[in-house]
Amino acid sequence: MVFGVxxxxxxxxxxxxxxxxxxxxxxxxxxxxxxNETFGTTGxxxxxxxxxxxxxxNGLWIMLAAGAGYAVARRRRSRRNTTHVSKSTMFLLALTxxxxxxxxxxxxxxxxxxxxxxxxxxxDLGNSSKYSIVFGEGTAVVNYTQGDKIHVGxxxxxxxxxxxxxxxxxxxxxxxxxxxYLYFYFVSGLLDGTEMSSATTTYNVSISDQRAQLxxxxxxxxTEIYVEGKTSYTSVLHNKVALAxxxxxxxxxxxxxxxxxxxxxATIDFTNHTITPTGKKYFIKLYNPSEEASTERWSILMxxxxxxxxxxxxxxxxxxxxxxxxxxxxxLQANGFYSGNVxxxxxxxxxxxxxxxxxxxxxxxxxxxNPSGNDWRVAPNQWDCLGMANAxxxxxxxxxxxxxxxxxxxxxxxxxxxSTSSGAYNWTNDxxxxxxxxxxxxxxxxxxxxxxxxxxxxxxxxNKRYIKTTCHGVLGLLVFPDVFEIVLWSVQQAFATAPxxxxxxQDVVYTYVYSGLTHDxxxxxxxxxxxxxxxxxxxxxxxxxQYTSDVSQMAGxxxxxxxxxxxxxGNMWFGYNNGNIGDAExxxxxxxRLVQ
Numbered sequence: 001m002v003f004g005v006x007x008x009x010x011x012x013x014x015x016x017x018x019x020x021x022x023x024x025x026x027x028x029x030x031x032x033x034x035x036n037e038t039f040g041t042t043g044x045x046x047x048x049x050x051x052x053x054x055x056x057x058n059g060l061w062i063m064l065a066a067g068a069g070y071a072v073a074r075r076r077r078s079r080r081n082t083t084h085v086s087k088s089t090m091f092l093l094a095l096t097x098x099x100x101x102x103x104x105x106x107x108x109x110x111x112x113x114x115x116x117x118x119x120x121x122x123x124d125l126g127n128s129s130k131y132s133i134v135f136g137e138g139t140a141v142v143n144y145t146q147g148d149k150i151h152v153g154x155x156x157x158x159x160x161x162x163x164x165x166x167x168x169x170x171x172x173x174x175x176x177x178x179x180x181y182l183y184f185y186f187v188s189g190l191l192d193g194t195e196m197s198s199a200t201t202t203y204n205v206s207i208s209d210q211r212a213q214l215x216x217x218x219x220x221x222x223t224e225i226y227v228e229g230k231t232s233y234t235s236v237l238h239n240k241v242a243l244a245x246x247x248x249x250x251x252x253x254x255x256x257x258x259x260x261x262x263x264x265x266a267t268i269d270f271t272n273h274t275i276t277p278t279g280k281k282y283f284i285k286l287y288n289p290s291e292e293a294s295t296e297r298w299s300i301l302m303x304x305x306x307x308x309x310x311x312x313x314x315x316x317x318x319x320x321x322x323x324x325x326x327x328x329x330x331x332l333q334a335n336g337f338y339s340g341n342v343x344x345x346x347x348x349x350x351x352x353x354x355x356x357x358x359x360x361x362x363x364x365x366x367x368x369x370n371p372s373g374n375d376w377r378v379a380p381n382q383w384d385c386l387g388m389a390n391a392x393x394x395x396x397x398x399x400x401x402x403x404x405x406x407x408x409x410x411x412x413x414x415x416x417x418x419s420t421s422s423g424a425y426n427w428t429n430d431x432x433x434x435x436x437x438x439x440x441x442x443x444x445x446x447x448x449x450x451x452x453x454x455x456x457x458x459x460x461x462x463n464k465r466y467i468k469t470t471c472h473g474v475l476g477l478l479v480f481p482d483v484f485e486i487v488l489w490s491v492q493q494a495f496a497t498a499p500x501x502x503x504x505x506q507d508v509v510y511t512y513v514y515s516g517l518t519h520d521x522x523x524x525x526x527x528x529x530x531x532x533x534x535x536x537x538x539x540x541x542x543x544x545x546q547y548t549s550d551v552s553q554m555a556g557x558x559x560x561x562x563x564x565x566x567x568x569x570g571n572m573w574f575g576y577n578n579g580n581i582g583d584a585e586x587x588x589x590x591x592x593r594l595v596q
Contacts, residue, residue, distance in 0.1 A: 151191070153183040153270035154226065158200040174198060182222045183273050184235055188215040201271050204278060207241075207300055208264040210287045211256070214300045217241050217266060219275050240266075240275045242336040244325060246286060246297040248316070249344040254293040255317035257286040257342055261364050263302040277302045281380050297342070303334050312528055313364070314342055320350075320361060322530075350481050351532075352458045353450035353595070359482065360450070360595035362532045363443060367431070367592040368400040369415045376409075376435045378594075382527055383471040385537030387548040390589060393418045393540070403540040403589035406559055406569045409445075418589075420542045422567035425586035430561060431594060443594035448562035448570030450595070452581045455572070456504075458482065464503045468574065469510050471523045475536040475554040477574060478523065484530060490514055491525040506579035509551075532593075534558065536574065540589025552576050557590040 146166040152159050152173050160173030162184075175198065176182065190205040207215040220237040248257060264282040266275050286297035306325060314323040325332075325340040332338065352359045365379030368386065371394065379385070379402065390403040395416050408417050411429035419425075430444045446454075455466055455477075466479040486492045494514035502510040512522040527533060536556035538548035547555035555575040562570035568583040571590060584590070 147189075148186075149189065149191070151185045151187070151196075151268070153185065153273065155180045156201060156271040157198055158196045158270055159198065161196075176226045178228050179225055181225055182233060182235075183219065183270065184221070184237060185219045185268050185275065186237055187217055187268065187275075188213060190215055202267055202269050204265055204267050206265050206282075207284065207302070208282050209285050210299055211285050212287075214243075214287050214298060215241075216300065217275050217302075219268075219273070221273065238334075240303075240334050242301045242303065242332045242334060242338060244299045244301050244338040244340055246299065246323065246340045246342050248295045248297055248342040249321070250295060251344055252316035252319070252321065252342060253295045255319070257288075257297050258283050258315045259286065259299070259323050259342075260284075260313045260315075263304045266302060277304065279380055280377075301332050301338070303332050305331050313361075313530075316342065316344075319344075350483065350530075351454050351479070351595075352482050353446065353453050355453070355457075360446070362479075363594045363596075364532075366402050366535065366537060367404075367409060367594060368402045369404075369409070370398070370400050371395050371416050372398045376431070381472075382533040383474045383476065383535050385474065385535045385548070385591070387538060388545050390538075390540045390545050391543045393543060393589075402537060402591060403545070404559070404592055405589055406584075406586035409592055418540075418542055420587050422586040427561065427563055427569075431592075443596050445559060445561040445592060446595050448560040448572075448581060451558070451560055451570075451572040454479065456581075460484070462500075464500075467498070467503050467510055468506060468508060468579075469512070469523065470519070470551060471527075471533050471535070472520055473551070475509070475551045475576060476556060477534045477579075478526065479532045479534065480526075481530045481532075486526070486529050488525060490517055491522055491529075494522045495526065506574055507577045509576060534593060535591075537591045541587070545589075547575075557584065557588065559590045559592055 146164055148164040150162045152162060152171075154173070155177040159176055159182075160171055162171035162173075173182075187205050190207070191203065194203065196203065205215075205217070207217070217240045218237040219240065220235040222233040222235050224233070226233075246257070260283050261281050262284050263277040263280065264284060265278045265280040267278050268275050284299055284301075286299050288294055288297055290296065312323055314321045321342060321344055323340055323342045325338050350359050351362060363378050365382050365384060368377050368379055369375070370377075377400070386400060386402045389399055390401045392399060393401050393403075393416050397416070401416070404415060405417050405419070405425045406422075407413055407425055407427040408415050409431050410427060411432045413426075413428060417424060433442050435441065435443065458465060460480060460482055461484060464480055464484075466477050469476070469478050471478070486495055491514075494512045494517065497514070498510060498512060502508050512519045514522060517525075523533070534556060536547070536554035538555065539546055539557045547553060553576070555573065557571055557573045560570040560572065564570055564583045567586055569586050570581070571584045572581050573579060573584075
């Protein structure tokens with residue numbers, strides 16, 4: 001067994017296109033023998049475009065310096081026999097993390113007491129809370145603190161954990177393989193209490209709840225292979241997440257802020273030596289650096305596709321609102337620094353569903369279920385539909401399904417019921433109120449009348465309730481909220497210049513056109529501004545799935561909670577050139593879109 005100790009070494013700022021002093025000049029200092037990945041660059045290393053004229057950070061520089069150590073291995077012999085005790089090895093690894101945020105390119109309006117050019121952030125791992133925000137300083141140091149852990153992999157599996165004792169990282173690693181590299185993973189204490197063994201090749205971590213700390217995820221590899229008897233190794237840990245700063249509406253400064261539809265789970269893979277998002281989207285509760293009410297919040301975000309400047313769903317306490325990010329056009333990059341705002345914009349995803357004015361929020365994807373894991377979730381994207389995978393419906397199926405017989409998703413019912421007899425389906429309860437979807441509980445299925453009111457009756461601006469179109473190659477209905485605010489001018493023009501007679505029509509499929517933007521980009525923006533896309537996910541009878549092939553043959557069927565006759569229930573349906581509110585046999589496998 002090998003025992004390791006990690007010791008810190010002095011580090012200096014590099015000329016990485018990130019650090020700026022108060023005189024707006026770059027700091028240039030040597031950092032001999034070290035390398036870093038720079039916040040504020042694209043995957044190719046080129047700067048993130050700043051022509052969008054939004055608040056931007058230049059970057060976050062994380063550099064870890066490795067130092068040397070020594071170890072003494074000795075043998076002890078028993079006074080009673082000549083056998084010796086097994087040899088132990090100690091190794092030393094030094095790590096110092098430096099995090100620095102530059103001034104914004106444009107003043108953030110809601111911070112009035114300090115000029116934006118002098119606003120900086122410090123994530124200080126050296127104190128008990130691990131993080132603190134300090135204004136007016138150009139750089140900040142992130143020190144590891146006692147109890148922080150680094151997990152070690154070798155030969156495709158977990159071999160041990162190194163723990164910081166206040167001065168060093170130290171710990172035992174079991175059976176490292178000579179000739180292999182050692183891999184290091186820092187996950188901000190997200191695995192505290194998790195038991196791992198030499199058989200562990202992967203594990204998952206969640207960054208959903210960031211109220212107590214910002215969960216940095218980083219990994220690295222030794223600069224040379226493991227050799228028995230060698231106790232000193234060096235490594236650079238590379239950051240795998242982005243950092244975002246949000247300025248919160250003044251009315252929300254005392255509230256807990258939650259943002260939605262972000263990647264929140266990552267897999268640490270000892271075999272492939274990676275930290276990668278799993279694709280699971282969930283809520284993120286933002287970090288408040290102050291112990292008092294503040295208009296400032298921070299978040300760690302995983303690399304993912306997003307649209308710069310589009311408003312997305314958020315919640316401030318119990319109030320629905322929206323948030324927006326700036327800093328790039330299409331994707332969040334690892335090591336990127338992004339600015340954002342949280343708005344008092346309660347109309348996001350707001351749809352009136354009755355003449356009395358009752359309004360609902362619509363979930364951000366169709367309902368999906370994993371039978372073998374008994375796991376309910378919302379589809380990762382609004383246009384996602386599982387199609388032919390529904391033919392595998394069975395209690396032991398390990399994938400997800402999204403076409404259900406009427407009421408099969410209700411409490412106490414059987415989600416994998418594939419009977420072709422409508423008498424086998426009854427409405428006992430709606431979806432379990434404890435099921436967490438989009439970060440909230442208490443979802444329900446809309447009634448038949450609510451589907452009708454939402455699509456055909458409610459009063460909206462310019463009488464544009466929905467449009468039949470495609471989204472990433474999938475036919476569907478793009479449904480607009482009661483109040484629809486489009487921020488980007490080019491998307492405003494694409495929406496406004498579409499002929500009036502293509503809206504609220506089931507017999508027309510329209511493709512948006514505007515110079516410089518593709519149809520899918522325009523639709524993505526509209527979704528970001530609060531529209532809902534209902535994909536034509538097909539239908540299922542028994543284990544036979546229909547209407548999921550090419551766009552012209554696609555059809556969508558959505559259940560309501562309204563029963564009709566003994567064997568029929570209400571639904572909303574549409575095809576390529578038709579659609580209506582009607583009734584269907586309960587044995588049909590249809591989509592479910594929940595509301596709240």
